[in-house]
Amino acid sequence: MTSQPDEGGLGRRGLLGVGAAAPFLAPRQAAAQPAPPSLPLKERPDMTLTLHINGKAHPLTLDPRVTLLDALREHLALTGAKKGCDQGQCGACTVLLDGHRVLSCLTLAAMAEGKEVTTIEGLAGADGALHPMQQAFLDHDAFQCGYCTPGQIMSAIGCVQEGHAEKPEQIREYMSGNLCRCAAYPNIVEAIQAAKPQMGRA
Amino acid sequence: MPEGMIGQSPVRVDGRAKVTGTAHYASDMAVPNPAWAFLVTSAIARGRVTEINEAEARQVSGVLDILTHRNMRGEVQDAGFFAGGGYTSTTMRPLEDDRVHHDGEIVAMVLAETYEQAREGAYRLHVHYAEENPAAGFDAEGAELVSAKDASKGSFEDPAVGDADAALATAAVTVEADYATPTQHHNPIELFTTTASWENGRLTILEGSQYVHGLRNGIAAQLGMDPSLVRVESPFIGGAFGSRGSLTQRTALVAVAARRLRRPVKLVATRDQGFTIATYRAETRQHVKLGADKDGKLVALVHEGVEVTSRPDPYKVAGTQTTCRMYACPNIRTKVSILHADRNTPGFMRSPPEVPYMFALESAMDELAVKLGMDPIELRRVNDTMHEPIKGLPYTSRSLMQCFDRGAEAFGWKQRNPEPRSMRDGDWLVGVGCASTIYPTHLGAATARVTLTPNGHARVQTAAHDIGTGTYTVVAQAAAEGLGLPLEKVVVEMGDSELPPAPVSGGSNVTASVCTVVMQACEQIRARLAAAAQDGPLKGRDPATLRLVDGTLRAPDGTAEPIADAMGRASNGAIEISAENIPKGLPPDSLKKLYQGRQALGAGLEGKEVAMAAFGAEFVEVRVHSRTAEVRVPRLLGAFAAGRIVNPRTARSQLMGGLIWGMGGALLEATEIDQRRARYVNDNIAEYLIAVNADVPKVDVLFVEEEDRQVNPLGIKGLGELGNVGTNAAIANAVFHATGKRVRELPIRIESLL
Numbered sequence: 020m021t022s023q024p025d026e027g028g029l030g031r032r033g034l035l036g037v038g039a040a041a042p043f044l045a046p047r048q049a050a051a052q053p054a055p056p057s058l059p060l061k062e063r064p065d066m067t068l069t070l071h072i073n074g075k076a077h078p079l080t081l082d083p084r085v086t087l088l089d090a091l092r093e094h095l096a097l098t099g100a101k102k103g104c105d106q107g108q109c110g111a112c113t114v115l116l117d118g119h120r121v122l123s124c125l126t127l128a129a130m131a132e133g134k135e136v137t138t139i140e141g142l143a144g145a146d147g148a149l150h151p152m153q154q155a156f157l158d159h160d161a162f163q164c165g166y167c168t169p170g171q172i173m174s175a176i177g178c179v180q181e182g183h184a185e186k187p188e189q190i191r192e193y194m195s196g197n198l199c200r201c202a203a204y205p206n207i208v209e210a211i212q213a214a215k216p217q218m219g220r221a
Numbered sequence: 222m223p224e225g226m227i228g229q230s231p232v233r234v235d236g237r238a239k240v241t242g243t244a245h246y247a248s249d250m251a252v253p254n255p256a257w258a259f260l261v262t263s264a265i266a267r268g269r270v271t272e273i274n275e276a277e278a279r280q281v282s283g284v285l286d287i288l289t290h291r292n293m294r295g296e297v298q299d300a301g302f303f304a305g306g307g308y309t310s311t312t313m314r315p316l317e318d319d320r321v322h323h324d325g326e327i328v329a330m331v332l333a334e335t336y337e338q339a340r341e342g343a344y345r346l347h348v349h350y351a352e353e354n355p356a357a358g359f360d361a362e363g364a365e366l367v368s369a370k371d372a373s374k375g376s377f378e379d380p381a382v383g384d385a386d387a388a389l390a391t392a393a394v395t396v397e398a399d400y401a402t403p404t405q406h407h408n409p410i411e412l413f414t415t416t417a418s419w420e421n422g423r424l425t426i427l428e429g430s431q432y433v434h435g436l437r438n439g440i441a442a443q444l445g446m447d448p449s450l451v452r453v454e455s456p457f458i459g460g461a462f463g464s465r466g467s468l469t470q471r472t473a474l475v476a477v478a479a480r481r482l483r484r485p486v487k488l489v490a491t492r493d494q495g496f497t498i499a500t501y502r503a504e505t506r507q508h509v510k511l512g513a514d515k516d517g518k519l520v521a522l523v524h525e526g527v528e529v530t531s532r533p534d535p536y537k538v539a540g541t542q543t544t545c546r547m548y549a550c551p552n553i554r555t556k557v558s559i560l561h562a563d564r565n566t567p568g569f570m571r572s573p574p575e576v577p578y579m580f581a582l583e584s585a586m587d588e589l590a591v592k593l594g595m596d597p598i599e600l601r602r603v604n605d606t607m608h609e610p611i612k613g614l615p616y617t618s619r620s621l622m623q624c625f626d627r628g629a630e631a632f633g634w635k636q637r638n639p640e641p642r643s644m645r646d647g648d649w650l651v652g653v654g655c656a657s658t659i660y661p662t663h664l665g666a667a668t669a670r671v672t673l674t675p676n677g678h679a680r681v682q683t684a685a686h687d688i689g690t691g692t693y694t695v696v697a698q699a700a701a702e703g704l705g706l707p708l709e710k711v712v713v714e715m716g717d718s719e720l721p722p723a724p725v726s727g728g729s730n731v732t733a734s735v736c737t738v739v740m741q742a743c744e745q746i747r748a749r750l751a752a753a754a755q756d757g758p759l760k761g762r763d764p765a766t767l768r769l770v771d772g773t774l775r776a777p778d779g780t781a782e783p784i785a786d787a788m789g790r791a792s793n794g795a796i797e798i799s800a801e802n803i804p805k806g807l808p809p810d811s812l813k814k815l816y817q818g819r820q821a822l823g824a825g826l827e828g829k830e831v832a833m834a835a836f837g838a839e840f841v842e843v844r845v846h847s848r849t850a851e852v853r854v855p856r857l858l859g860a861f862a863a864g865r866i867v868n869p870r871t872a873r874s875q876l877m878g879g880l881i882w883g884m885g886g887a888l889l890e891a892t893e894i895d896q897r898r899a900r901y902v903n904d905n906i907a908e909y910l911i912a913v914n915a916d917v918p919k920v921d922v923l924f925v926e927e928e929d930r931q932v933n934p935l936g937i938k939g940l941g942e943l944g945n946v947g948t949n950a951a952i953a954n955a956v957f958h959a960t961g962k963r964v965r966e967l968p969i970r971i972e973s974l975l
Contacts, residue, residue, distance in 0.1 A: 063282060084337040093336065098249035099242020101459070103410040104492040108907040111410050139242035153240040157232055160874050164689030165239030166246060166411045166459025195913040198906060200410050200460045201689045202881035203874060204917040 068132045072097065073141025081128055087121075088112045090128035091138060099139035099169045103198070110197030113170040113177070114138050120177030139169035142176075151217035152176050155210035163201035171197045175211045176218070184215050226702040227736075227935070230870035234713065235457070235693045244457045247427040248414040252485040255416065256285055258478055259339035260471070260494055261329040261346050263321045266355035266899035267563040270319045270328055274347040278331060281345055283338030286481055288330040288474060290316045296477050300442035303467035303568075304536055306819055308439025310500050311566035312533050315470035321350065322532060323565040324900040325497025330474050332482060336489070355563035355899035358404075358504060358529045366527065369557040372535035380545045380611045383552030385510075388521035392512025395521075396589045400509065400581035401966040402949075403891035404529075405502040406495070407570050408906055411459020413469070413495050417476040418485035423450045424476055430455040430716075431466040432725035433684050437718040438818030439468035440476060448818070453718040461688040463569030464499050466727045467820075471498055496904040500568025501892065503529040503536075507581040511589050512552075517603045519550040526578060527558045531566040535559060540578025543659060546826050547582060549606035563899045569727055571882060572660060572942040576949065583656035583950030584965060587957065591641075597954070598625050598634065598838075601657055609832040616832045618929035620862030621657060624838040627925050628655070628860030632840040641961035649844040649853075652959025658859070658947030661825030662833035662938040664804035665724030666811035667734040671700060671742035672797040677772055677784045679704050681713045681742075685723035685735045690941050691871030692731055698867060699736040699935075703743025705769030705784070721799060722815050728822045729939025732867055734804065737933050742800035743769075749798075750774050750784075753791035758782050804933060806830065824932075831931060835938040837861035839880065839947040843955040850974040852956065854884050855918045857948070862925040864938035869924065872940055876922045879944015885912040886945065887952035891968050 063082060070077045070090065077095055088105075091097040091114070100123055103111035107125040114123045115137035142150035149157070152172050162168040174197045178184050183193035190208050199207065238244035263270075273289050293316035301307015313322050321328070328348055333339035356363035369377050389395055409429075416427040424446065430436045433453040441448040458465060471488060479486040490498055505528050512521035524544050530536045541555035570576075590597035605622050608615050629635070637653045638644055644651040669683035681700045687693045697711045704711075714720060723735050751764035754774055759767060762776040773781035788796065803811050807823040814821035826832050842856040857880045866872045889910035893902040903909045922944075930936050949967060956974070957963045964973045 082335060082337045089336060092249070096251060097242075098245065101246070101410070102248070102412060102489060103459075104412075104906055106492065106905065106907075108492070108905060109410055139240075143241055149237075149240065156240045157236045160233070160236075160870050162236075162239055162689075163691070163871075163874055163878060164409070164411070164458060164460040165235070165244055166409070166457075168239050169242045172240060191914045191917065195915040198410060198911060198913060200408060200462070200911060201874075202878035202885075202912060202917070204881065204912070204914045205877060205920050206874065207914065 066129065068129060070128065070131055070136060071134065072136040073138060083129060085128045086124055087126040087128045087131050088123035091123065097138055097140050101166055101169060103167065110174055111167045111170040113173045113197065115173055115177060118180065120174050139172060152214040155214035159206045159210040159213060161206040161210040162203050167197060167199045171199065171207055178211065179215050179218055184211055187212065226698045226708065227867050228865065229698065230868055231694065231698065231708055233691060233694045233871065234697050234708065235687060246411055246457045246459050247416060247429045247455060248487070248489055250416065250427050252416055252418050252487065255485040255487040256332050256334060256482050257336045257339040258475055258486050258488040259331050259343040260327055260490055260498065261331065261343045261348060262325040262494055262497060263328050265321055265350045265352045266324040268321050268350050268352040270321060270348060271351050272349040273329065278342040278346040281333070281338055281342040283334035284331060284342040285334065286332040286478065287346065288316060288478060289328065290318050293477065294318060297443045297473040298445055300439045300468065302534055303820060308435055308442060308468045308818065310467040310469045310568050311531060315474050323497065323563055325494065325565070327470055327474065327498060330478060332478050332486060357894050357896045357899035358560065358562045358564065359506060361562060361896065365561040366558055367561065369537050369539055369559055372559055377539065379555045379557060380542055381554045382611050385521045385523050385552040385554035388552035389510055389512040389523065392520050393515045394589065394592055395510065395512045396585055396592060397510045398585060398588060398965055400507045400584060402505045402577040402580055403967055404504045404894060405570060405886065405890050406892050406909060407462040407464035408909060408911060409460025409462060409464055412492060413471065413490045413499055414488060415472050415475040416485060416487045417479040419480055426451065426453045426472060426476065428453065428455060428472060429458040429461065429465050431458070431461045431686055431688055431727055432818070433686065433716060433718040434722040434818040435725060435820065436468055436472065440472055443473045444476060454716065455686060456716040458686055458688045461726070462571045463573065463727060466569050466725055469499050492906060493904040496892065496901050497565050500566060502570035502573065503567035505577040507578065509581050509585040511585050513589055513593065517593050517595050517600045519548055519604050521552045522550045523554045524582065525556045527560055529562055529564060530559045531564050532561050534566040536567050538574040540574030543575050543661065543826060544578050544582040545611055546609035546832065547657065547659060548604035550610050553610060572946050575660060575946040576886065579659065579946050580949040580967065583947060584953050587654065587950065587954040588963065597655060598629055601625060609826060614828065614830065614832045616834065617931035618927055619836055620925050620927050621836040621838065623925045624836055624860040624862050627923055628838040628840050628858055631921065631923060632858045634840065641958055646844070648847050650847055650959040652843050652845065652955040652957070653840065654951045654955030654958055655838060655840045656947035656950035656954060658837040658839050658943055660729055660835050660939065660943040660946060662733070662835060662932050663728035663730040663822040664807065664824040664933060665730050665734045665822045666803045666807060666815045667723045667738040668721035668799065668801045669735065669738045669742050670721050670797060670799045671739060671746060672795050673704060673746050673788065674795045675785060675788045677706060677710060679706055679711045681711065681739055682720045683715055683723045683735055683739065684718055684720040685715045685731055686726040687715060688726050690726070690731065690875060691868055694871055695732050695867040696735055696739055699739045700743060703740045704746065705771055705773070724815060724822060725820050729941040730822050733933050733935065733937040733939055736867065736935055736937060737804065738800050738802040740935060741802055742798045745798045745800065746796050749796060750787045750791050754782065754787055756790055757786065833932050833938070835861065835863035835940055835943050837943055837947065839951045841948070841951045841955045843952060843959055845956060845959045845974060850971045852888055852969060854952065857884060857918055858921040859944060860923040860925055861940065861943055862927040863940040863943060864927050864929045864932055865936040866924055867937060873922045875941050876944040877920045879942070880920055880948055881912050881917055882945035883948020884952060886967065887949045888968050
């Protein structure tokens with residue numbers, strides 16, 4: 020029931036992310052809200068930038084308000100990262116930025132310039148071989164509807180690389196920023212445990 | 222090994238697409254040059270829109286159009302309430318007039334070149350209201366209570382048998398209590414999105430849907446079009462749980478916007494808007510009375526429930542129809558009422574009737590066991606029955622006690638000390654609890670087209686949906702078994718209204734309904750190949766005995782012909798078979814309704830000759846902190862009997878997810894309502910608490926074998942909604958065991974235990 024732009028705080032058990040640019044939330048105005056002074060709403064100049072995604076450079080011209088998530092999905096046709104809340108609560112948009120997991124819905128595209136973005140589309144090998152984490156999710160049925168899955172997998176890779184996958188309890192804690200409404204959680208924990216040693220070898 | 226593919230556990234056939242990000246959900250599908258829509262929703266729950274000041278919004282760079290009731294009146298026709306045989310989730314028509322019926326109702330849609338511009342335009346649209354005092358729900362002035370019977374105009378009767386009140390008056394032991402369950406929202410992780418585009422008078426809708434044929438026919442009725450001019454595509458659905466089963470207001474608005482702008486329009490509604498532009502599980506209040514003899518045999522059951530709904534729509538779930546059939550009891554009285562309030566219209570949410578009503582019944586059964594000094598499992602045993610008590614119809618199968626026995630052993634139920642507050646681990650009070658679970662075996666008419674190519678590949682086409690349930694996989698398994706092919710030679714196409722119609726992915730019916738018709742198509746292919754085989758090495762064999770196995774047509778004596786050769790005899794090319802099936806016990810017009818995209822499931826507990834349901838027993842361990850009253854759940858276990866399990870891997874995942882849903886429902890989930898303004902307060906998924914990984918304990922799912930060929934030829938009972946039915950009561954019962962405190966209102970939170 021937010022009527023004003025959110026402060027962009029982290030979610031209840033949010034562990035991740037760069038809480039920066041909170042997009043406007045739904046405009047459900049307060050009933051008696053006075054009309055703000057009419058502003059001259061000039062053209063907003065677009066910006067040009069280059070994003071490095073999955074090892075490839077993408078020059079872009081974007082509205083400065085475009086989030087990294089929307090840049091990926093709507094401007095680069097990389098729709099693997101998903102929009103589940105657009106306010107940093109669900110983790111479905113998780114990608115890696117210079118190897119660290121971030122919430123791409125709370126990251127402006129401009130903030131990713133000069134950094135390497137890795138998305139779910141960048142994990143499998145050129146020959147189509149799955150990343151060990153993708154294979155483990157498949158083998159352990161660590162998803163049902165699959166919508167949160169790209170975010171879970173990116174987050175899981177981050178979790179292992181951070182050294183937060185030593186014990187099941189630790190995995191559960193450090194994966195709690197990624198909601199799964201189908202509740203595949205026990206299988207996600209199993210998948211991460213199975214993939215971790217494979218990642219070490221890779 | 223193709224033979225016996227049903228019952229094996231292959232990984233999901235759509236799994237690779239899901240782990241590589243190449244599974245395209247509705248808003249992932251590209252359309253050329255879309256305009257963007259952003260919704261503006263009402264800030265009041267009851268009243269009128271008095272003024273919409275568009276000036277500032279129209280100045281926003283890129284804003285193209287603004288839809289409000291002023292330019293939309295009459296654009297969207299009534300397509301009938303889904304629960305009354307129509308299509309829409311509510312009879313409230315979108316942007317029809319200045320009336321505001323509930324919090325968060327769509328009052329405008331802003332269209333712009335980009336998402337950011339549409340969002341800004343929506344933010345700068347100024348809507349003014351004349352607010353009236355709303356009724357939020359229970360205890361609110363102005364809410365209107367009506368019996369479900371009266372509201373249904375004769376189509377609903379409260380089930381009853383014998384004289385429950387007289388039997389209660391003389392019962393040796395009685396229990397009487399009030400129970401309450403909260404508002405809950407589905408909150409699938411995929412937002413509610415719709416993309417519409419027009420080409421030569423034909424409309425394409427991309428929207429995550431549990432019923433593409435319903436959506437197609439519904440939107441056609443709303444826009445006054447021939448349904449054949451509408452296509453709905455929904456190849457992947459990012460969770461649904463009932464929220465995408467009927468046509469909501471947004472779809473027609475996006476379609477009209479695309480028509481006005483002459484270009485595709487894309488809407489991705491926000492998470493908070495999702496709480497009010499779709500449906501939800503309504504809060505209930507219930508009253509239960511049980512009477513038993515001194516041995517625990519039930520002599521009377523009274524179950525009354527009141528459910529909240531919107532002003533115009535008589536929506537109800539009426540779970541008394543399940544609870545009255547749970548146990549043997551000669552005297553039963555039930556009554557369901559609905560309370561009209563200034564709210565959006567509720568709708569199906571995973572196990573709609575069973576979740577609230579079984580919480581009450583299974584809590585009351587536990588209270589009765591305590592009063593009798595009886596083991597709650599033994600109480601279920603003395604009241605177990607193979608006939609439902611209202612009409613005396615036989616259950617086709619009912620393995621409830623086998624589930625309890627198997628579950629109790631695996632859980633270690635015998636080790637419990639039945640005395641409340643008797644088990645402790647340091648500062649934690651330990652409790653265990655159990656409850657029955659049930660889900661009726663619904664079935665629907667279905668159609669499918671199966672094509673076998675000369676090189677031995679099969680294509681299955683049916684407009685069913687995979688909402689995470691594993692439908693792509695189980696349908697492929699059925700075809701692989703029916704045609705004797707390896708799984709990788711079967712392709713399944715679903716989620717497109719151009720395909721032969723299949724029922725709504727609701728009521729846990731799809732695996733049974735769709736696999737049955739797919740197997741019928743496969744059988745017709747087999748029969749055709751067998752009939753043509755008389756010219757070849759299988760000459761002289763009775764065609765009825767020839768089977769498709771391991772890529773061959775094979776006689777019982779082992780003589781076999783490769784399928785490609787058999788194909789060559791039967792056809793010059795591929796063999797394509799379309800099959801239609803009306804399950805036994807469903808009315809003949811079920812198929813007609815299916816083609817019209819109406820909801821027409823049947824069977825279950827309300828059949829004419831038999832009662833069909835899946836059963837289970839759920840066990841939980843809870844720990845309640847003796848100082849802080851924090852509740853944790855270290856263990857959940859369910860033992861389930863649901864006929865033949867087509868894919869134990871995906872079935873286990875569904876039941877596991879269901880148990881976790883049940884735990885979340887018992888301890889976390891509730892939509893909080895501002896009682897003065899009738900508005901949802903925690904309309905986001907940080908404050909609407911759903912279980913996260915750290916909340917989830919060890920979960921065990923056990924299957925109890927059950928053979929039941931009466932339910933359908935394949936012996937399948939649906940299980941997608943079986944897992945989360947008993948869990949609420951099992952947890953409440955365990956909390957009582959741990960603390961001695963009976964909590965009768967969900968969710969059970971720290972404040973419930975202080």
